[in-house]
Amino acid sequence: MSADTDSSVPTEVHETLMQATYRALCAEGYADLTMQRIADEAGKSKSLLHYHYGTKRELLVSFLAYLLDRFEEKVEATEDDAPDERLRFLLDKMCPDEDDDGDYDRFGLALTELRTQAPHDEAYRTQVARNEVAIRERFADIIRDGIEDGTFRAVDPDRTASLLFAALDGARLQRVVASGVDSNDPSGPAHDTPADVRAALETFVVSDLLADDGDDASNRDEVTARPETDDTDATEGDE
């Protein structure tokens, strides 16, 4: 749990309220979000929300910290995998699921609206910046690890990380703003942009990072003295 989370909130209550905030943001969007709606989603009283988090703004800062915590947890769970698998896992995480029921768009829109408030509000800005920096750093860490163990060729890890994160972030932005979340036909002309960008990143970046690796996994073994990883499950559904 992040340092920004109010430690007086019991973990279970925090989890319930953060998940309720997620659902309320998907349902209402950012502009129409109310503490009452979040309380209703959580089956708790509005006064409990105010008691634990203060204002709506403070609750949303906690929510951004919660998103980051969850992101970190998921990424940390893959830490023992090979760098190329970890990289693909992270890239896939930023794309819509096969069974996405519209939350990718609705939450993407609400989050973008919240992010555009950040330049005007220091608490938002600090947390938004923290989340962005952490995601970028995670990409860079994986690339650095991959260079070190010989999985990836030598590239600038920070620049490459910036490209990967920005490309999928921009793809989501473009899909979301050109779509009609409130209309009967929610999918717009950029509906396939995240999948297209993911595929292009595979072609131009991931393949390139792996270019000098060939198919010889024993190369990597020599360098790292690690047991050979099982490549059979490489996440390549999008080739």
Next chain:
Amino acid sequence: MSADTDSSVPTEVHETLMQATYRALCAEGYADLTMQRIADEAGKSKSLLHYHYGTKRELLVSFLAYLLDRFEEKVEATEDDAPDERLRFLLDKMCPDEDDDGDYDRFGLALTELRTQAPHDEAYRTQVARNEVAIRERFADIIRDGIEDGTFRAVDPDRTASLLFAALDGARLQRVVASGVDSNDPSGPAHDTPADVRAALETFVVSDLLADDGDDASNRDEVTARPETDDTDATEGDE
């Protein structure tokens, strides 16, 4: 001039009002923008704005169409250049200028706020989608031309275009939302992200597109191997 522009507006008046809208958006942001502020910027009466454009919303739809017109004009002016030059020109256009005085951030924020309104408003959405599709198409056209004349190796032009556009769009979003336009220290932790992403696109995409170039390299830089450093200055001056 796009079909969406009210043909009853004299060209000069339209230009004056659109430039005033740009300045007003930079100064006020999207949420606080008023017709009075735009009128003041233009030195015209508010009633003239309403007479020519209708509501503020309709004026902003015209403004989006105006942005697209200007974009198309600038791109068309480079049509006789080599595909790699045209591609770099377009990529550079989406990055902050050396002499940027904050408009890249302020206008980027206002435009993002406007774009997040699009899913809720059909007129916005139609125009936002039109602008996005046009920019993506321009990238794809250049890549297609480059493949056809042998400048670029064969790639999927649409996917590659999606990557280029989304990466720089996402980079701007990330820089803008992590920056403090209203504060004393406007630059945030993602200040260099657009330049980093631009450099990474040069390394991973532009260089790769040029990689198999060898048949007809008489009047362009020979790229036989990946450059160690990024040569983003190879384009003509970006205004």
